Amino acid sequence: MTVEWYIWMIVIAGSFFAGSINTLAGNGSAITLTILTELLGLPGNLANGTNRVGILMQTAAGGIAFYRNGRLDLRRSEWYLIFSVIGAIAGTILAVSISNEQFRVVFRFLMVFLLFLILFKPERWLHETEANRRPNWWVAGPLFVALGFYGGFIQMGMGLFFLAAMVLGARYSMIDANALKSIVVGVIQAAAILIFAWKGLIDWRIGGIMAIGQAAGGYVTAHYASRLPGANVWAHRLLVAVVLVSLARLFEVQKLWQ
DSSP: OOOOHHHHHHHHHHHHHHHHHHHHTOOTHHHHHHIIIIISOOOHHHHHHHHHHHHHHHHHHHHHHHHHTTOOOSTTTHHHHHHHHHHHHHHHHHHTTSOOHHHHHHHHHHHHHHHHHHHSSGGGGSOOOOTTOOOOHHHHHHHHHHHHHHHHHTOTTHHHHHHHIIIIISOOOHHHHHHHHHHHHHHHHHHHHHHHHHTTOOOHHHHHHHHHHHHHHHHHHHHHHHHSTTHHHHHHHHHHHHHHHHHHHHTTGGGGGO
16 A cells, blocks of 8 residues: 555654644544544554554553653552453354444443533642552452453543542542553553454554654653643543543434535
8 A cells, every 4th residue: 555655644644643632632533543444444443453563562651651750550450451452352252153243332322421521620639649549349340351351342431530540549640540541542452453363354564654653652642741730620621522422423413514
C-alpha cells in the first residue's frame, strides 16, 4: 500500500493527540481506529490488532514519565494488574475469533452511564489517593477481570471505565489512577499483541509509525500532568469533554444539523 507523505504527517499528529488523550483520560482509540480504517483503509480486525502497537508504546512512555515523577506505586496495585490481565487474555482470544461490532452497540449505553457518574457529584473525582484503603476483593476481583476482558476484546473506552473504577472505587486520585492505568493497559496490550500477531492481524509498518506519535504524546502528557498543580481538575475536565464528544459521535448527533 502506497501512502502519500502528508497522510503520514496526519497519522503521526493524530497519534500524538490520541496518546495524549489516552494518558490523561481515555478513548483515544476512537481517533486511532478512525485513522486506521477510514484514512488508511485497514479492515476491522487488522485495524484492531494494529492499534494495539501504538497503545503499548504510549502506555510504556507514559508509565515511565509517571514513575519518574513519583506517581506510580506498583506494590499496592499489583492485584488490580493481575485481575485485569486475566480478563484481557480471555477477551483477546475472543476478539481474534469473532467480530465485536454488536458489542459496540452496548458501548454507547455504557458511555451514557459513565457520563452520569462523572457529572453526579463531581467532587468525588477530585480527591487525593487514600493510601490506607483496602479493597473488598470479592467485588474488586470480578470487576477488574471484567474490565480486562473488555480491554482485550474491544479496547475502545477501556481507559475511561478503568479510571471510574480506580477513582470512585479504589479511591485513587485522577493522576495516580492514570499512572496505574498506563501500566495495566500496557500489559493488556502486550498480551493482546502476542495473540493478534499469532493470527497475522497486525500491520507492523503502520503500527510502528503510529507508535512514534502515541509514545511522544503519552510521555509529554504524563510528565507535565505529574507536576502540574490542579492536574486532577484538568484531568476531570478532559474526561468530561472526551465522554461528551464520544457520545455525540456514537449517537450521530451531527446528522441533526444535516
